[in-house]
Amino acid sequence: MEEIPTPLIVALAVVAGLVVAVLVDLWRHDVRHLPKWAWALIIVLVSFPIGPIAYFVLGRVPGGESAVRLGPHPHRFPISVADVTGGALPTADAIVETRNLTKVYGDTVALAGVDLVVPRGSVYGLIGPNGAGKTTVLSILAGLRRPTSGTFTLDVERRSVAVLADTPQFDPWLTAREVVDLARYLVAPELGATAVDEALVEAGLEEATQRRVGGFSRGMLQRLGLAACLVGDPELLVLDEPSSALDPAGRRQVLDLIGELGRTRTVMLSTHILSDVQQVCDMVGVIDRGVLRFQGRISDLLAQTTASYALHVRPPATRLLQALGRVEWVRRATESAQGRITVVVDDAERAETELASIIAASGVALVSLNPATDLESAFLELTS
Amino acid sequence: MNLYRLEVLRMVRTHRWMMVVGVYLLFGLLGPVTARYMGEIIRRFGGGVEVVLADPTPVDGVLQFVSNASQLGLLAVIVVAAGALAVDARPEAAAFLRARVAEPWRLLAPRYTVVTATTVLALVIGTVAMWAVTAVLLGSLPPGAIVIGTVFGAVYVAFAVAMVAAVAGFTRSVIATVFTAVGVAILLPVFGLFPSVNRFLPSRLINAVVEMSAGAPFSDYVPALLVATFVTPALLWLAARRLAAREL
Numbered sequence: 001m002e003e004i005p006t007p008l009i010v011a012l013a014v015v016a017g018l019v020v021a022v023l024v025d026l027w028r029h030d031v032r033h034l035p036k037w038a039w040a041l042i043i044v045l046v047s048f049p050i051g052p053i054a055y056f057v058l059g060r061v062p063g064g065e066s067a068v069r070l071g072p073h074p075h076r077f078p079i080s081v082a083d084v085t086g087g088a089l090p091t092a093d094a095i096v097e098t099r100n101l102t103k104v105y106g107d108t109v110a111l112a113g114v115d116l117v118v119p120r121g122s123v124y125g126l127i128g129p130n131g132a133g134k135t136t137v138l139s140i141l142a143g144l145r146r147p148t149s150g151t152f153t154l155d156v157e158r159r160s161v162a163v164l165a166d167t168p169q170f171d172p173w174l175t176a177r178e179v180v181d182l183a184r185y186l187v188a189p190e191l192g193a194t195a196v197d198e199a200l201v202e203a204g205l206e207e208a209t210q211r212r213v214g215g216f217s218r219g220m221l222q223r224l225g226l227a228a229c230l231v232g233d234p235e236l237l238v239l240d241e242p243s244s245a246l247d248p249a250g251r252r253q254v255l256d257l258i259g260e261l262g263r264t265r266t267v268m269l270s271t272h273i274l275s276d277v278q279q280v281c282d283m284v285g286v287i288d289r290g291v292l293r294f295q296g297r298i299s300d301l302l303a304q305t306t307a308s309y310a311l312h313v314r315p316p317a318t319r320l321l322q323a324l325g326r327v328e329w330v331r332r333a334t335e336s337a338q339g340r341i342t343v344v345v346d347d348a349e350r351a352e353t354e355l356a357s358i359i360a361a362s363g364v365a366l367v368s369l370n371p372a373t374d375l376e377s378a379f380l381e382l383t384s
Numbered sequence: 385m386n387l388y389r390l391e392v393l394r395m396v397r398t399h400r401w402m403m404v405v406g407v408y409l410l411f412g413l414l415g416p417v418t419a420r421y422m423g424e425i426i427r428r429f430g431g432g433v434e435v436v437l438a439d440p441t442p443v444d445g446v447l448q449f450v451s452n453a454s455q456l457g458l459l460a461v462i463v464v465a466a467g468a469l470a471v472d473a474r475p476e477a478a479a480f481l482r483a484r485v486a487e488p489w490r491l492l493a494p495r496y497t498v499v500t501a502t503t504v505l506a507l508v509i510g511t512v513a514m515w516a517v518t519a520v521l522l523g524s525l526p527p528g529a530i531v532i533g534t535v536f537g538a539v540y541v542a543f544a545v546a547m548v549a550a551v552a553g554f555t556r557s558v559i560a561t562v563f564t565a566v567g568v569a570i571l572l573p574v575f576g577l578f579p580s581v582n583r584f585l586p587s588r589l590i591n592a593v594v595e596m597s598a599g600a601p602f603s604d605y606v607p608a609l610l611v612a613t614f615v616t617p618a619l620l621w622l623a624a625r626r627l628a629a630r631e632l
Contacts, residue, residue, distance in 0.1 A: 014410070050456060053403045057463045058559065142483045145631040163483040169476035171390075173397035179480075181385040186484040228480065 019043060022052040031059045094155065095120040095236055095266045096141060101150035103136050103290075110136045112290040113150065118283070120155070123262035125281035126270040129383060133290040134270035135166060138240045141268075154236070159187045162234035166241040166270075168225030172214025176205055179213060180227045187232035195231050203227035204253055218245035226254065230261075237261060239269040243276055255280050274375045284375075288383040298375065305378035306331070307348035307371070309355065311341040314365035323362045327354075342372060387490065391468065391498035400464045401502050407460045408453055408510030415449030416518040442525045443598045445518035453510060454590045458544060458569060461503050465548040466561035468495045469623070473558050475632050488627035489620075492549060496620060500545045504538045511537075511593070525597055533593025536605055540589040543612040544569065546619035553626025586612035 022043050031039055039059045043051040096118035103111040111133045118124045126134050139145040141152060142163040154161060170179045180196045188195070200209050203223040208216070216224065222245050229237055242258065243251040259280045261267055271277060277284055277298070284301060286294040294301055313320060315338045324333035329347040336342060345351040359366050395401045418425070419440045426435050471491055472478045485491055511534045518525055547568060552561045569587075576582040588608040596602070 018406070050459065053407070053460050053463055056399060056403055057467050139632065142479075143486065144479055144482060158486065159484075163479070165476050165479045165483075167476050168480065169474055170480060171394065171477060173393065174390075178385050178393075182387075182390060183480075183484065185386050186481075225480075 018052065022055060025060070026055060029060055031055075033059055093120045094118060094153075096124075096152070096154055096268060098137075098141075098152040099150055101137070101140065101152060102148050103133075103140065103145065104148040110290050111140075111147070114287070114290070114292045116152075116285060116292065116295065118266060118268050120266055121262075122283045123258065123267045123281045124269070124283040124285065125277035126268065126285045126287060127272060127274060127277055127379060128270075128287035129272060131289075132287045132383075134287060135240055136290075137287070138163070138238050138268070138270055141238055156235045159232065160235040162187070162229035162232060162237050164222075164225045164229050164237070164239045164242055166244065167218070168221050168228075170213045170221070170224065172212065174213050175210050176200065176213060176216075176224050176227070177209040179224055180231050183228035184231045187234075191231070191233075195233075199227040199231040202230055202257065204250075219247060219250045222246060222254070223250070226257065235265055237265060237267045237269075239267065241271055242269055243271065243273065251276075274379055278375050286379060286382050293382040301378050302373055302375065305373055305381055306344055306346070307351065307373050308342055308344045308377060309351065310368075310370045310372040311343060311359070312367040312369075313339050313341065313359070314367065315339040317341055317364055320359060320362040320364040323358055327358060339367070387485075387494040388498065391494045394468060395464075395498055395502055398467075400467060401506075404457075404460050404464050404503055404506040405509055407457050408506040409513055411449050411452040411457065412510035412513030413517055415447075415452060415514050416445030416521050419444035419448045419518075420521040440522055442518050442523045443594065445514060445522045446525065446530075446594050446597050449510065449514040450591060450594050453507075457506075457510070459566065461499075461541060461544055462548055462565045462569065463562055464502070465499045465545045466552060466558050466565060468499050469545075469549045469552040470556065470558045470561045471495070471552070471627060472556050472630060472632060473561075479632055482632060488624045492620065492624055492627065496545060496549055500542050503541045503545060507537055507541060508534060529596035530593060532602060533596045536589040536592040536609065539609060539612050539616075540586055543586045543589075543616045543619075546616040546623070549623035550619040550626070553623040553630075556630075583607045584611050586615065 023040060026036060026039055026043065034042075039055050043055055094117045096116060098114055098116040101111055101114040101116070102109070114133070114137060116126075116137065126137060128134050136145065140147050141154065142161070143158070144163075174182070177196060177200065180199050181193070184191055184196055184199075197206075197209070200206055203226045205220065205223050205227055208220065213221070213224065222242065226239075226242065229239070239258070243254045246254055255276060258267055258269065262280065262282075267280075269276075269281070282297065284294070284296070284298050285292055286301070294304075311320075317335055317339055321333055321335060321341065324330045324341075324343060329345055329350050330343060331346050332342075332344040334342050343351070343355070355369070356366075359369075422440065423435070423437050426437075469492070471481075481491060511530065515525060515530055548561065548565045551565045551568065555561045555564055572585060573587045576585050576587065582588065583604070584607045586608055589605060589612060592600075592605045595604070
């Protein structure tokens with residue numbers, strides 16, 4: 001029998017070696033789309049080199065990137081365009097202004113004639129439940145989506161607008177420094193390398209500058225996104241849920257940073273964490289099912305919200321509840337826990353004048369009485 | 385860090401260049417070996433079947449290389465190109481670039497250039513390997529035909545990558561882009577069954593290196609060359625328009 005030619009043996013050995021190398025790579029790395037055993041079968045059974053190529057390009061998760069899948073798209077609720085209402089603010093020094101901004105996806109209205117006014121130098125919080133249209137508004141302002149109708153004006157150069165997505169993602173094989181340097185090149189190429197380092201320090205990433213992004217947690221990605229926003233020294237920062245993925249310490253740091261930025265720049269952020277808005281924002285817009293329900297100062301929002309008071313009394317509180325039930329300006333009095341009563345009133349002035357005497361007359365011992373009108377109750381009143 | 389460096393890093397750090405270069409190099413080395421030893425291989429593994437083959441010629445080495453590379457090589461090119469040119473495949477990552485780059489051609493140009501350059505480099509490496517092994521095992525090839533045929537092959541590769549870019553403008557994910565582009569690449573030569581159309585098809589340029597090595601004149605490929613030269617920028621224009629029109 002004739003010998004097999006040496007070049008053929010060499011070629012077969014190379015092919016076998018490559019298959020083994022790819023299988024070793026498969027064993028050492030995370031994969032996506034299919035389980036590892038399925039990729040192993042594809043690599044071995046599908047003719048070389050299609051199987052290994054398919055694995056390398058589609059299945060391999062490079063550089064420690066997480067194999068987590070993205071979540072579902074936010075829900076959108078069908079509503080009528082005729083529902084449009086909106087607050088009015090002076091527009092003289094508005095850095096962002098939208099007029100009748102409407103976005104329709106198929107037969108679903110995501111934004112119904114939104115009129116936003118973001119004053120220059122403010123920290124503007126756009127709040128609303130999930131699916132309210134916050135991200136759609138910010139995406140339109142960022143130039144990532146187009147309105148179906150209506151207009152918006154940014155009184156600032158496009159390159160001076162920095163946008164942070166709600167779940168920022170970057171190519172996992174880049175280092176943190178490379179990501180921020182790329183952002184610098186795209187928006188402010190005239191700035192030097194020190195701007196990159198400063199932005200990374202400002203975002204609290206100075207220890208991770210040379211690490212590949214694929215190994216970053218969600219919180220670190222959020223900070224990296226912030227660093228990429230800061231590097232161009234923007235006039236307007238548009239931040240979509242900037243603190244949603246952060247631990248308490250990281251959230252504190254980001255909120256402090258936003259507060260600091262708000263002194264020299266305009267910040268527009270969306271969130272559903274109301275305490276964040278209360279801490280850093282001076283202006284607020286409440287959006288619900290695509291409709292802007294309120295826009296103005298937080299104090300104005302609280303002032304126009306139905307007043308309520310939290311009473312802490314020594315139980316039993318039955319006599320006090322019966323007494324409150326007979327008062328004409330008391331809309332509702334409920335005991336959520338023993339001795340903890342919430343009183344919702346129609347007339348705050350009379351409540352503040354007469355409530356103490358009603359409690360005294362009931363003979364129930366009062367431990368504390370506090371106003372309970374906060375942003376959360378205001379928000380719930382507007383959106384419920 | 386600019387967008388060209390970004391694409392070079394994408395190619396290098398994800399090892400995608402190895403896939404394209406590996407496929408072309410492998411077939412560049414194996415093509416002439418297979419042509420030279422086809423008779424022995426059939427005798428060894430053919431189960432006693434007696435096949436009489438003509439003595440292999442240098443052109444057979446080129447033919448083996450091109451026939452393999454034009455299928456699996458093209459598949460590798462499509463897969464690698466789709467990985468780069470499906471710009472919006474990961475919307476959150478795309479948002480980082482698209483919020484900062486208003487003109488879509490600024491995103492497409494580096495991706496197209498780097499993928500095409502890598503693929504052309506792979507084609508050249510594979511051709512050089514094939515040429516060298518053919519010279520050792522089968523005999524010399526006409527240098528003019530090899531060089532010009534390779535240039536024609538490079539034009540086809542540039543066309544194929546532009547076709548993937550255009551497809552990515554209509555599809556969003558990498559997988560959808562790959563499958564659609566493979567479908568288009570398979571369908572295109574079907575039109576070659578009509579002789580009047582065949583000479584204009586860019587896919588004709590793939591075989592130019594084989595046929596020119598066997599003596600076909602340069603002029604046979606001018607129509608296909610012209611079509612590829614004009615259609616490639618048109619496909620890139622379409623890709624840019626589609627990218628601009630798409631919302632994240």
